[in-house]
Amino acid sequence: MTTPAPTPAAPRKDPMKSFRGIMAGTLILEAIVVALALPVVAKLGGGVGTGTGFLVLGLLVALIAACAFLRRSWIVPVIAVIHVVMIASWFLLTALGGIGVVFTLVWVYLLWLRRDVSRRMAQGRLPSQQA
Secondary structure, eight states, rough: OOOOOOOOOOOOOHHHHHHHHHHHHHHHHHHHHHTHHHHHHHHHOTTTTTHHHHHHHHHHHHHHHHHHTTTTTTTHHHHHHHHHHHHHHHGGGOOOOOOHHHHHHHHHHHHHHHHHHHHHHHHTTTTGGGG
């Protein structure tokens, strides 16, 4: 009689992978909201071909490009810089500054959640770490 082969261990779940997904989703939602500022720029900001229009387009490209680098350790400061620029643009386009404030608060909450999960992971208190 042969003994059955041992079953391979299930791959360990990476809790931070889910946060990268949440971060990517937040960046895309933010890019959509920033893109919705383009009609405001067209009416109130002097047109899309002005400096304000190029600022909105640049922020839009930066937000989408940031999604490609979420695995990198330097992406959080880059996202912070994008938000500082967005909040600083309050004087050019108030709506864009308001978007920056709202999404900065969202990112502060997300980073707090990530820190909490990292702390729980280090202590071994995550449900995926329980036997």
